[in-house]
Structure formats: structure tokens, C-alpha cells
Amino acid sequence: MSLPPEFALIARHFRPLAGPGALDLLDDAALLDPPPGRQLVLAADAMVEGVHFLPADPPETVGRKLLRVNLSDLAAMGAEPLGYLMTTSLPRGVADSWIAGFVAGLAEDQRIFGLSLLGGDTTATPGPACLSLTILGTVPPGQALRRAGARPGDAVWVSGTLGDGALGLRVLRGELPGDAEGHLARRYRLPEPRLALSRALRGLARAALDVSDGLVQDLGHLCRAAGCGAEIEAAAVPLSPPARALVEEDPARLLLALTGGDDYELLFAAPAGAEAEVARRAAAAGTPVMRIGRFVAGPPEVTVRGRDGAPLTLAREGWSHF
Amino acid sequence: MSLPPEFALIARHFRPLAGPGALDLLDDAALLDPPPGRQLVLAADAMVEGVHFLPADPPETVGRKLLRVNLSDLAAMGAEPLGYLMTTSLPRGVADSWIAGFVAGLAEDQRIFGLSLLGGDTTATPGPACLSLTILGTVPPGQALRRAGARPGDAVWVSGTLGDGALGLRVLRGELPGDAEGHLARRYRLPEPRLALSRALRGLARAALDVSDGLVQDLGHLCRAAGCGAEIEAAAVPLSPPARALVEEDPARLLLALTGGDDYELLFAAPAGAEAEVARRAAAAGTPVMRIGRFVAGPPEVTVRGRDGAPLTLAREGWSHF
Numbered sequence: 001m002s003l004p005p006e007f008a009l010i011a012r013h014f015r016p017l018a019g020p021g022a023l024d025l026l027d028d029a030a031l032l033d034p035p036p037g038r039q040l041v042l043a044a045d046a047m048v049e050g051v052h053f054l055p056a057d058p059p060e061t062v063g064r065k066l067l068r069v070n071l072s073d074l075a076a077m078g079a080e081p082l083g084y085l086m087t088t089s090l091p092r093g094v095a096d097s098w099i100a101g102f103v104a105g106l107a108e109d110q111r112i113f114g115l116s117l118l119g120g121d122t123t124a125t126p127g128p129a130c131l132s133l134t135i136l137g138t139v140p141p142g143q144a145l146r147r148a149g150a151r152p153g154d155a156v157w158v159s160g161t162l163g164d165g166a167l168g169l170r171v172l173r174g175e176l177p178g179d180a181e182g183h184l185a186r187r188y189r190l191p192e193p194r195l196a197l198s199r200a201l202r203g204l205a206r207a208a209l210d211v212s213d214g215l216v217q218d219l220g221h222l223c224r225a226a227g228c229g230a231e232i233e234a235a236a237v238p239l240s241p242p243a244r245a246l247v248e249e250d251p252a253r254l255l256l257a258l259t260g261g262d263d264y265e266l267l268f269a270a271p272a273g274a275e276a277e278v279a280r281r282a283a284a285a286g287t288p289v290m291r292i293g294r295f296v297a298g299p300p301e302v303t304v305r306g307r308d309g310a311p312l313t314l315a316r317e318g319w320s321h322f
Numbered sequence: 323m324s325l326p327p328e329f330a331l332i333a334r335h336f337r338p339l340a341g342p343g344a345l346d347l348l349d350d351a352a353l354l355d356p357p358p359g360r361q362l363v364l365a366a367d368a369m370v371e372g373v374h375f376l377p378a379d380p381p382e383t384v385g386r387k388l389l390r391v392n393l394s395d396l397a398a399m400g401a402e403p404l405g406y407l408m409t410t411s412l413p414r415g416v417a418d419s420w421i422a423g424f425v426a427g428l429a430e431d432q433r434i435f436g437l438s439l440l441g442g443d444t445t446a447t448p449g450p451a452c453l454s455l456t457i458l459g460t461v462p463p464g465q466a467l468r469r470a471g472a473r474p475g476d477a478v479w480v481s482g483t484l485g486d487g488a489l490g491l492r493v494l495r496g497e498l499p500g501d502a503e504g505h506l507a508r509r510y511r512l513p514e515p516r517l518a519l520s521r522a523l524r525g526l527a528r529a530a531l532d533v534s535d536g537l538v539q540d541l542g543h544l545c546r547a548a549g550c551g552a553e554i555e556a557a558a559v560p561l562s563p564p565a566r567a568l569v570e571e572d573p574a575r576l577l578l579a580l581t582g583g584d585d586y587e588l589l590f591a592a593p594a595g596a597e598a599e600v601a602r603r604a605a606a607a608g609t610p611v612m613r614i615g616r617f618v619a620g621p622p623e624v625t626v627r628g629r630d631g632a633p634l635t636l637a638r639e640g641w642s643h644f
Contacts, residue, residue, distance in 0.1 A: 120366045123369075
């Protein structure tokens, strides 16, 4: 009695990803002894072909992006990765080589970030590939970074550079100059979860999240959670050299850095006066950070000021699926 | 600054499902203090519209089935429910009433089974609805039921009745007589996770799983895990009265009870001679059980014997997505 094709596929491709507790993916569920003295941190994000990744994206980066957008949720909480479960709904005719590439990408990032597959499910779909991942992490009790907690006067900080992902998507779609091997396309396909930085900010950052739907919209989440507003300087928003070149060519593209999403950078509040300490911890974590504005008393609104100090009017604040 | 539509949808529909640790679905992840002195049990199952449920199925039962197929994985391990994360990829034009019904079904089953939503993600898809759920449960350390452990001579037991789900699907498709409000269709739409029975079998059952892909195929999983074979009597396989009526009309339909899947009954091994104890515990759990065969020495093959004792030849052993 040989294995049905579905289980042969799981054994061939997914079992090598399985870690302790996964029971070789042979049981109905995984068994995990929770690490003593830690809180669990749990998040789940889905990616749909044609919505969150492009059909032509290499399967390796699709797997890595799926894991990384979830790792970025752990980063937003200051947590450390523990393991993950994954469900993949794939078109019935999916090439074996696509699955092999997808799994190879996951395997590489498992090594880099130190976690492994605990379990999941593989199904067919008549539609586009639909991938869902649930990530588990841990944090010392009471030390998770939260969205609520910013206070008027706190500085608004962001890691890395913004807009690369949104610009990279347009490069890959042929709407902007550039190629699929360039920095921007790579940033769209392979975000960098800011795990080291977020751990370093425990006890210092008053609030944090990861920018996934656009800087202005996500900063609005911090404002609503805090019951205050925020003002940022458009000119202070950090751009990569290729992004800066595109924005200098057409300043309207700056809006993509402010509202485009797919950044997976850490956005956080830190007390005024803590600039040197933030810089010191970020440098120790090897992650560039930039102060881009401040939280202000008032309604939960985000004001973006241009070079002349006047507020910019934004056509949209960020991404919404509905 | 009002909430973007996606977040308004989450606040309106999903936040009422959120339990302790979910942080009102306002953070990037949930925070959970693992219950002391317990092992965690983790499983994830996806459901795709047109594959695992029908477009015309009421959204209430779609939500409940999504939760119940995952609860059935906890039952397979003898675990108790703790919480769940869910990602929903929905067609952009999905009716608000569909989401409301889906959530109402989840809310009802949260009350019945004693668990709540911890987190997740809501995205759009250009394809059919794609739903993924990760469930967390707990079990006393070392007491989980596992797939491996059956020994030659052990009895093969199954809970409830088999074939109802597979027959119900054909009723709903109009391929068999019956209606959408009948027992079979209801069993397709609303499986019954055998949580009370599985807890009662801890320490007695030597191996267990839930029948999701077909009795013969899933019994094959127990055989492979144990390194032995199994023989079952087709006539002993428990059928509900409506299923029995359909099988008497056309005996070929018995194959659906043997290989059709969508049963979510507990299949388990118990030592020969433990019949009375199994029956006692099952009665206390309020769940009917039936002894349908035994494990035998030999290769991991499943033999199904007809009324004359001769092995039946099955065109297929169960469901495979690929």
C-alpha cells in the first residue's frame, strides 16, 4: 500500500522542514513543550498569488517572503521565533519544481532565523495559490512591544528605508524603470524582518509595529492606540539610493514611500531625549534607524509636512484589501 | 482619520470573537501565557470554496466546519481546545452578510467548544474563498494520543457512523436523493469533533487519528506508523439509517463509507480484551463506538472483507488532493 500522492508530496518536500515537536508531520498535530518562563507570541498572515506576490516571482522568494512577513509580526512585538505552521492551497497542476523551490527558500530562512516547521496542511485549489502561515515566538513576560503606549512628545522612529517594496512591485510590473535583479525588486520579494532591532528596543520603545500597509496608515494605528496625533517630515523619511533617484525624477513617487506598504520596517515611539540611546541600541543591532517626527496631543491624525512646513494632502493613506 | 475598510471589517466582524491574549486584534500578534504543566498541541487545516465546502453552503456552517475540522485534529491527539488563529482570503465583492454569518457560526462553536480567536489576517483574493485555521490545544505531558502504537492483535475501533459526509456531499450536488436539510447533508456541513471520547481514551487507546480522507486510507496511516497490517469487516462499519438506506438501494455506495472521507470520526486501536473498558468509557463520553476489525502482523496493508469473508477490491482508498 503506497502513499497517496498528497502524502508522498508532504513526505518528499515538507518533512525535511519539520523540527522538534512536529512528529515528522506524521501525526494529526504537533506537540510542543512551551519554553518555561516565557510568554507565547502568535501571529498569522496569508499571501495570495497575484495579490501579495507575483506569479513570476521565484518560488524561493515566495516561501521566504511568507515566512518573513510573519517574522516581521514577531519583530513588531519584540519576540524571538520559535516555530510555525503553514497551509498551502496550490493549483492542482503546480510543478514539482515550484514546490521544491518554495521549500528551499523556507529551509534557507529557517536556518537564518532559527525556527522550524511544526505542522500544517496541503490542499488543492481551483484558484491562485493561497498560502497561510501561523508563527509562534516567545518573549520574556511583560516585555512585548505593543501598539499602544506612545505619548505626545515622543519621537517617531523608523528602521531601514521606506518605499522600496512598493517601488519594487512597480518595477516588476514594468511600470517603473529597473530590473527584477535590482535592489527595489529584491526588497519587494524579500523583506527584512527587524528582529534584532526589536529585541534591542525592549524596555525603551513605548510602542511599535511593523509597516506593512503604508507608513501613514500604520502610524495612524499607533496614534489611535495612543489617543494622540503625529507629525512627520516627508523629507526625513529614509529612502534607499534607487528609491531616491526615482523620487527625484518624479516627486509624486514619494507618496509610495509614505503610503505604499510592503516595507516591513519597524515603526516605533521612543521618549524625547532618548535619541542617543536609540541610536546606540540600533547600531548594536546593526540596523539603521531614523527619527522622522513626533507624536502630538490631539485627535489620532497623521500630518505629513513638506519641505516648506505645509501639510501634504495624500490621496490615500495606505493599503486596504476591502 | 477613519479606519480603512479592511480594519473596519475586522473591528466589526472579527473583534467580537477575540478572547484573552488576542489584545482585541489591535496588535501585530497575540500574547499567551501557556497553561502551566501542559503540553501544547498545534494543528492547521485549510478549506477552499468548491473543494472543502460548496459555494451554496450557509456561511454559518462554513465557519463551524473550519473550526470543527481543526478541533477534530485536537480530538485525534486527545487534546483540549485553547484558542485559534485564522486567515481568511475572501473574494473582493464578498457580501457583508456572508462574513456576518461565517462569524456567527464561529461564535456559536466557540461557546460550545470553549475556545476563542487569538489573531489572524484578512485579505482579498481574485479566486475562491480560501480559509486557514491554526488551532492550539493542550494535553497533560506524555498523554497525547499518537498515530504510532497499534500492535498486531489490537482491535480497530471507530466512533459514530461513517460515510455520512461523503454521501451528504453527493446529496448536496444532486447526485443522490435527499435534501440540504437532511441528516447526510448536515453531517457534510457540520462534522462532530470527538473531543470527549478522545479525552476518555487517554491511557487506553494505543493509537488514534481522525478519519478525514477515508477510512481505508486513514487506517493505512495507522498501519504504516505501527509497521503492521489491519483487517476490517465491511459489514461492521457503522452506518447511519439514511446512509444504510442508500447503501441497501445500491451496495456500491458502501465504498463511500470506506473511502469517501469527510467523516471526522475517531479511528483508534485498543488492546484485545479491553472491549468492555472501551465501551464503558465511550458511553461515559456519550459517543457510540464500534469494533470493526483488528490489526494483524504483516506489511502495512488494509484488507476489507465482505460478508463472505473474501477481500473486497477498492477502486481507491481515499482522498488525495494531488
